Amino acid sequence: MLDHDETLGQAREELEGCLDVEATRAVERRYLGKQGVVQGQLAEIPRLEPDARRAAGQAANRLKQDLQQAVQERIEALESADIAAQRAGTGFDATLPAPHSQRGGLHPITQVTRELEDLFRSMGYDVLDGPEVELDYYNFEALNIPGDHPARDSHDTFFCQGDGHLLMRTHTSPVQVRAMERFEPPMRIVVPGKCFRQETTDASHDHTFHQMEGLVIDRNVSVSHLIGAMKTLLRGIFGRDLDVRLRPGFFPFVEPGFELDARCPFCTDGCSVCKKTTWIELLPCGLVHPNVLRSGGLDPDEWGGFAFGLGLSRLVMLKHGIDDVRHLLGGDLRFLEQF
Numbered sequence: 292m293l294d295h296d297e298t299l300g301q302a303r304e305e306l307e308g309c310l311d312v313e314a315t316r317a318v319e320r321r322y323l324g325k326q327g328v329v330q331g332q333l334a335e336i337p338r339l340e341p342d343a344r345r346a347a348g349q350a351a352n353r354l355k356q357d358l359q360q361a362v363q364e365r366i367e368a369l370e371s372a373d374i375a376a377q378r379a380g381t382g383f384d385a386t387l388p389a390p391h392s393q394r395g396g397l398h399p400i401t402q403v404t405r406e407l408e409d410l411f412r413s414m415g416y417d418v419l420d421g422p423e424v425e426l427d428y429y430n431f432e433a434l435n436i437p438g439d440h441p442a443r444d445s446h447d448t449f450f451c452q453g454d455g456h457l458l459m460r461t462h463t464s465p466v467q468v469r470a471m472e473r474f475e476p477p478m479r480i481v482v483p484g485k486c487f488r489q490e491t492t493d494a495s496h497d498h499t500f501h502q503m504e505g506l507v508i509d510r511n512v513s514v515s516h517l518i519g520a521m522k523t524l525l526r527g528i529f530g531r532d533l534d535v536r537l538r539p540g541f542f543p544f545v546e547p548g549f550e551l552d553a554r555c556p557f558c559t560d561g562c563s564v565c566k567k568t569t570w571i572e573l574l575p576c577g578l579v580h581p582n583v584l585r586s587g588g589l590d591p592d593e594w595g596g597f598a599f600g601l602g603l604s605r606l607v608m609l610k611h612g613i614d615d616v617r618h619l620l621g622g623d624l625r626f627l628e629q630f
């Protein structure tokens with residue numbers, strides 16, 4: 292008969308030497324398998340004296356159970372060591388932050404649009420929306436640009452198929468008359484949105500671009516109101532006061548019309564952004580033409596107003612130093628991920 296403690300002790304020693312589950316199973320087979328040590332002991336029992344068989348059977352079973360337990364303990368130890376090794380090594384580390392899922396961000400145009408919307412709301416303006424597919428009437432006619440007006444040529448319009456009354460709006464100005472039709476004056480509105488022109492694209496022209504239209508209708512509106520509003524706008528955009536100047540500009544829907552320039556915020560004596568002039572062209576603006584007020588159902592003798600068209604695409608380029616407008620809507624993630 293085998294000595295219980297000696298056999299168990301030897302098995303434990305062998306199990307200690309097992310570095311993986313497979314090796315442990317081999318030891319298990321050697322002791323507990325069909326040709327194993329315990330089986331050999333059980334096979335001897337019939338040859339024993341009848342009085343001794345019972346004790347020998349019990350001893351063999353106890354050895355079997357203890358060996359099974361020793362094997363199980365070794366396997367569990369190996370498995371938890373495996374996990375510990377994984378935690379310590381390249382695999383799993385419960386203390387590391389969870390991996391970030393890829394999240395999108397706001398497009399730079401959306402960011403600037405929202406900043407400006409907040410700014411104008413703080414000045415009492417409402418933010419409006421208008422259709423991108425527009426009627427010829429609102430895009431041109433109601434804005435004092437009748438069918439034979441030369442200003443139409445400069446708009447390079449995408450017309451929709453059909454009778455020519457539908458087009459892709461070439462500016463956000465059509466919302467001026469839509470707003471006058473819908474709301475009672477006085478009113479202050481801004482209208483951010485996409486505009487479309489059938490243009491040969493280059494670094495400063497794209498077929499789709501963003502504008503923000505502004506319109507104020509009130510009694511006794513003058514050019515100084517316009518300048519005041521534009522200075523506040525610039526302070527909001529660039530975070531400081533900038534000098535502005537007005538140059539005469541012709542746009543059929545304003546009278547008088549101006550080009551508003553601002554002192555270059557990037558230099559004091561000329562840089563590539565301002566093309567060495569220290570002024571940057573910022574936006575066309577002016578007092579609303581009486582014909583446009585009439586289109587909106589308002590009496591030009593009672594009501595007046597000013598309007599401006601802020602180029603959002605251009606503003607984003609200025610703000611971030613982007614040198615090609617086509618990056619903005621090009622959809623290249625390498626560009627967009629920078630914002």
Ligand SMILES: [Zn+2]
Pocket residue numbers: 555556557558559561562563564565566567569570
């Ligand atoms: Zn400059």
